Every structure is written in structure tokens, then in C-alpha cells.
Amino acid sequence: MEVRIYYEDTDAGGVVYHSNYISYMERARTEFLRGHGLSVREMHDMGIIFPVVAIEANFRAPARLDDLLVVRTQIATLKNSSFTVAQQVVRKEDDKLLVEAKVTLACVSPEMKARRLPNEIRELFTRLLEENPQEG
Numbered sequence: 001m002e003v004r005i006y007y008e009d010t011d012a013g014g015v016v017y018h019s020n021y022i023s024y025m026e027r028a029r030t031e032f033l034r035g036h037g038l039s040v041r042e043m044h045d046m047g048i049i050f051p052v053v054a055i056e057a058n059f060r061a062p063a064r065l066d067d068l069l070v071v072r073t074q075i076a077t078l079k080n081s082s083f084t085v086a087q088q089v090v091r092k093e094d095d096k097l098l099v100e101a102k103v104t105l106a107c108v109s110p111e112m113k114a115r116r117l118p119n120e121i122r123e124l125f126t127r128l129l130e131e132n133p134q135e136g
Contacts (some may be wrong), residue, residue, distance in 0.1 A: 001024075001027060001028040001031045001032075001070070001071045001073075002066075002068060002069065002071075002092065003024045003027075003068070003069045003070075003071060004066070004068055004069075004072055005063050005064065005065055005066060005067045005068075005069065006065070006066075007019060007065060009063075009065075010064070010065055014064060014065060014088075015062035015063065016062060016063040016064070016067075017045055018059060021057070021059075021089055021098075021099045021101075022055065022057075023069055024060055024069065024071050024089060025087045025089070025099075025101060025103060026052075026071075027071075028071035028072075028073045028087060029060060029073055029087070029103070029105075031073075032073040032074075032085070034102050036124055036128070037124075038121065038124070044045065045107055047110050048107060048108060048115075048118060048121075049107075049108050049109070049110065049121060050105040050106065050108075051104045051105065051106055051108060051112075051117060052104070052105055053082070053104050053105065054102075054103070055101060055102070055103050055104075056102045057099060057100070057101040058099065058100050058101070059098070060097050060098055060100065061091075061096055061097070061098050063089070063091060063098050064097070067091050067092075067093070068091070068092040068093065069089055069090065069091060069092060069098065070089070070090050070091075070092050071088070071089050072088045072089075072090065073085055073086075073087050074086055074128065074132050075125045075128045075129050075132070076102060077129075078117075078122070078125050078126060078129060078136060079117050080105045080116050080117065081107045081108075081114045081115060081117060082104055082105060082107060082117075083104070083105055083107075083117070083125055084102055084103065084104045084105075085102070085103050085105070086100070086101075086102055087099075087100070087101045087102075087103060088100050088101075092119040107121075
């Protein structure tokens, strides 16, 4: 997913404020799911909710005003009721790695009780893991 950097994204130092990367990655995860035929809204309406339960992020280099960024997303690990995605934010112009993160999401009911990942989602994520295995 591509993201253009605007004034509103930057801090007093003229670089992207760190918490904005979390928002970019959230949007990219939604688009990643949509691109694989899963609607976050439809899943929510069926009582399948994916809250973030952990984020590990490394900020490597700053993005600045008017940069065009690309957020890459892939499945990293899969468990019974959670999964982790590996995400990278790179500057499109030079493919410079700016941020890399591992984001863990739980599968919960509307009552916020853990539930197993539905079979359709588990099968999709298993296939994606097999196509793009994570290193280390």
C-alpha cells in the first residue's frame, strides 16, 4: 500500500511522527486482507475481530514531507487464535527501509473472548505462509 507524506504527518523536526507509522501499518493490514478477499467490516459483522495485542517496531530512518512510502505486509506466524504479520515501510523512490515491525493480532469475539481463527482465514494464512516463509 502506498502512503504520501503530508504536513499533518510530520512533527516539529519535519519528519514523520513515530505513531503515524502505526496508522499506516493498520491501513496496510486492512488492504492486505481486502486484497485476499477478506473484508474487515464483514468479519466484524460476523463477530470476528482482530485487535492488536503486541507490536515490535524498529525505526531505521525518517520519512519526510512529500515522500511516497510503500507499506509491505505478509503473514509471519500463525497460531490457533492469533497471527503475526511482518510489515516494512520503505521509501518508494529508493526502496530505503524506514520502519520494520512485527504486529500480533488476536482473534476475538465481540465480547473480547479469544476464539479460534475461522477455517477460511486459517487456510488462507497457511497458504500465504507457505508461499512466503519468514526467515529467523
